Amino acid sequence: MRNNQYSTETQQGTEIAREFLITRILEQAERDKVSLADTEKRMLRFAEPIATSEIGAAAEVFDREYDSDEYEAKIARLIRRAYERDIKRNDERPWRAAIAALRKIDCYLLVMVDQSGIVTAAQSSIKAPEKWNFLVPLFNKANVLLAVVGLGGFAFLFTPLSKPFLYSDIQRGVSYIVWIALLWASGEFARRNK
Numbered sequence: 211m212r213n214n215q216y217s218t219e220t221q222q223g224t225e226i227a228r229e230f231l232i233t234r235i236l237e238q239a240e241r242d243k244v245s246l247a248d249t250e251k252r253m254l255r256f257a258e259p260i261a262t263s264e265i266g267a268a269a270e271v272f273d274r275e276y277d278s279d280e281y282e283a284k285i286a287r288l289i290r291r292a293y294e295r296d297i298k299r300n301d302e303r304p305w306r307a308a309i310a311a312l313r314k315i316d317c318y319l320l321v322m323v324d325q326s327g328i329v330t331a332a333q334s335s336i337k338a339p340e341k342w343n344f345l346v347p348l349f350n351k352a353n354v355l356l357a358v359v360g361l362g363g364f365a366f367l368f369t370p371l372s373k374p375f376l377y378s379d380i381q382r383g384v385s386y387i388v389w390i391a392l393l394w395a396s397g398e399f400a401r402r403n404k
Contacts, residue, residue, distance in 0.1 A: 227311035228255065230304060231319060235285060238292035250281060256318040286325035293328045352400035359396045363389035 232254045239246050252268035272278075293305055309329060312320050323329060366372050367386055376382045 223311045224257075224315050224317070227308035228257075228317065228319060230308045231289070231312070231323070234292040234296070235288050238288045238295070242288065242291065244284065244288060249276070250285075253281070254285070254319055258316040282322050282325055285319075285322040286327075289323055289326040290328055293326070352396075352402075356393070356396040356400050359389075359392045363392065 232251075235254060236246070236251070238244075249268050249271050252265055253272050256265055256269055272281075296302065296305060305328070309320075309323055312323070367382065367389060372382070372385070376385060
């Protein structure tokens with residue numbers, strides 16, 4: 211009983227996800243004045259495990275009368291343009307959720323989603339909360355080196371940690387100059403490795 215309930219919930223989730231993507235594709239086709247025949251529209255719903263007889267018949271017609279490479283390229287362009295439009299409106303979450311839901315079934319639409327190039331490494335299921343995404347570029351090797359040199363030097367020179375090592379003001383001054391030089395070199399390294 212529990213497996214059937216999960217299966218029904220999964221099916222409903224994938225149906226909602228598929229309808230979301232199909233709606234976006236059809237809206238973009240209308241905006242771009244790209245005509246889609248009824249068979250082409252039905253093929254957007256094609257999925258092996260849940261294909262209805264109507265969609266199965268459309269798939270047979272499609273195989274006989276259409277060039278699948280041209281069709282896939284046309285739909286992939288529409289997907290990419292619709293996605294870019296939503297991204298400009300800061301509306302990426304529904305796309306990620308829909309694509310993740312569709313990955314649970316063998317869906318022809320995913321072929322075109324993959325061809326569109328909108329799915330990237332950032333699309334992975336393990337993702338930092340969006341409000342912290344601005345921090346990701348900060349944690350590269352160059353910036354970590356700069357932070358270690360800066361904070362380490364500051365902690366050594368301006369706290370009691372230096373007392374056992376630096377006996378005179380001259381040693382402290384030379385250490386300060388070396389620290390500044392290391393900070394500069396780390397900054398240059400960080401700048402060049404952006």
